[in-house]
Amino acid sequence: MLWIPFTLFAALMQAWRNAFQKQLSQEAGATAVTLARFVLAGPIAALYLWLLYRWQPQQPLPDISLPFVAYIVAAALSQILATALMVRLFQLRNYAVGVGLAKSEAILAAALGVFFFSAPLTPLGWLGVLVGGLAVWLLSGLRRAVGGPVPPATLLMGLGSGLAFALTSLWVREASLVLGLPFPFGAAWVLLLVISLQTLVLLLWLGLRDPAGLTALWRRPGLTLLISLSSCLGSIGWFSAMSLESVALVKTLGQIEVLFTLMISAWYFREKLGRQDHWGLALIVLAALCVMWA
Structure with missing residues (x-):
């Protein structure tokens, strides 16, 4: 059950x-x-990773194989795409609808896991995934958008982000399993290699195509540090949880992130919750209980 606190911590970050x-x-x-x-x-x-080896110096170093490298590269590139699409959604007026579509990640991860990654779910697990999807639908504003068409760009970017995040999670789990190191060393190695590759790819891309983007980050070092720190701490939680439990269950429980987001909004931005928000939060709690019992 150690995957549960790791997931809750990751969702908060x-x-x-x-x-x-x-x-x-x-x-x-x-x-x-x-x-x-x-x-x-x-x-x-x-x-x-260094602190882990200081804690248990007898643990072996990883034996790098071709399948492991393939999973690392696929996960790194997929997460870059998913994050870029998510950030683009932040810049659209239909932010809530787009993010709600991106949260289809849990359902997509469950379906892909069953058909392509030999990761079946119990009926209770499927119930949790579906209830969690309904909860996000209520909380994200998708229900309010039913009266009118969702813009095609928002639809494609939202679902594309959810699919890319789902594939990232599945490939991260496969990389940890292929590596074969004891917990949490396998997850820590996967985390370091994925982040290092992502940083190299994006630095090269921006250096060649958009130097002004690097300048923008240089001008906001504090905010950049906060993003990197919260992202890395969250990834430690996600990667550790997914090395212990199936991606679908981890991501379904991880939808409690929506609860944390609304709490931040209410506490920090002084925003009030509506009746629909309370129903959505209740369903998220129900989904979390389903996947924990599953």
Whole structure:
């Protein structure tokens, strides 16, 4: 059951990271904001791994194989795409609808896990996934959008982000399993390698195509640090949880991030919750109980 506290911690960190990214997205492009998630996270991940080996120095180093490298590269590129699409959603008027579509990640991860990754769910697990999807539908504003068409760009970016995040999570879990190191060392190695590759790719891209994006991050070092720190801490939680439990269950429980987001909004931004929000929160709690019992 250790995956549960790791998931709750990851969801809390992700809620803060999204808030910081949304703030930075008003001043920088999608690629630059995506880099902010990774650029300072590498040293933090390296420190975390170093502390693990100081704690248990007898643990072996990883044996790198071709399948492991393939999973790392696929996960790194997929997460870059998912984050860039999410940041682009922050810049649209239909932010709530787009994020709600992106939260289809849990359902997509469950379906992909069953058909392609040999990760079946129990009926109770499926119930939790579906209830969680309904909860996000209520909380995100999708229900209010039923009366009119969802803009095609928002629809494609939202579902594309959810699919890319789902694939990232599944490939991260496969990389941890292929590596074969004891918990939490396998997850820590996957985290460090994925973040390092992502940082290198985005630095090269921005250096060649958008130097102004690097300048924008340089002008906001405090906000960039907050994004990287909350992102890395969240990734430690996600990667650790997914090395212990199926992605669908982890991501369904992780939808409690919506609760944390609304709590931040109510406490920090003084926003009030409506009746629909309370129903959505109740369903998230029900979904969390289902997946924990599953």
